[in-house]
Amino acid sequence: MKTFHELELARDEVVHAGSRGPSDDSIRKFLKGCRVLKVRDSATVAEYGSQLLKRANLPAEELWLVREQVAMAALDVSDMPLATSCVRAISRQFPDSMRAQRLQGMFFEANGNWERALEVYSKMLEKNPANEMALQRQVALAKATGNTTAAIEAAVEYLDLYCNDAEGWEELAELYLQSSMYKLAAHCYEELLLINPTSFAYALRYADTLATIGGARNLKLARTYYAMAVQLSGGGCLQALLGICWATAKLGELK
Incomplete structure (x- = not known):
């Protein structure tokens, strides 16, 4: 799948499948299209991805890709039972995986457990100080807890490594403006x-x-x-x- 039009057609095939519901193949096609084109569509992914996980016998590689995709979608739509199931399964299967640890951190964030989330990201950065996602989540965590000073420090640390990230500079500018640091x-x-x-x-x-x-x-x-x-x-x-x-x-x- 290469175009958003193709993805929209695949989505329609899933959502408008009628009383019988969509086939496993149509759901797999839609989920793969979302992954390839980097489209979230979290509500649809969570609903039909969870159905696929319950009834389909997926190849191992695809199974874990779908679990990860459904986990992130479930977090987006605050379906915590579904997110818990997926995150636990992934963490058991891949305890040392950075992607699994990322999901754990996001899970803790979604539950408002900022300290546990920060612990996860700190451990990720111990293994790889240039981990882009962990650095970004540190900024988000500091903002979520209202610690603007820590958010600024984390944003500066991130931009020292990823200086061409426009969104990062925009975020840092907003933090400085909130703190009346206009020259910065x-x-x-x-x-x-x-x-x-x-x-x-x-x-x-x-x-x-x-x-x-x-x-x-x-x-x-x-x-x-x-x-x-x-x-x-x-x-x-x-x-x-x-x-x-x-x-x-x-x-x-x-x-």
Whole structure:
């Protein structure tokens, strides 16, 4: 399966199978399509994937792929009995697997057991300090518990290794803004503009942050980036147009 259209057809075959219900082969086809195209569709995967696990005799490799897929879907839809069953089975079969440990951490998170989840991710990082997923989950855990300082530290640690991750820089910028660390937030938007120099949204956010910092130099630079946002948006960014007017007025007040 190579296209989202094919996946949609496979989904329809499963969901609209009628009173007899979908065949095992149609469910397998749909689940594989979701894995290949990296589509979650958690409610559908949890419902029909659990049916498949109960009644089908799957090849070993496919069985564990489906269990993992269903486990993540169950966590997404808060079906904890289903998630518990899948996570336990996977953990028993693959006790040393990083993917199994990841599922354990996500399971603890879903249950609000932050300490156990953090223990899991810390052990993963002991084995592999560059484990991308574990580093990301540390940020998410700190945010979930309201520890902005720890979230910032974890995000910085992550970006030291994965400096081209735009979502990571966006997240760190938001954390800095929440903490009124505007100069550090501005640096994040500079990094984002290096990653994607044609994004009017990044230019706009950078300009907004500079304008918040204030001062003649920052206001002049903010005006420049507001103008860039206007240009990159094809003139459609009203907020950037208003930003130019606002920055110009503020500069006039400083004279």
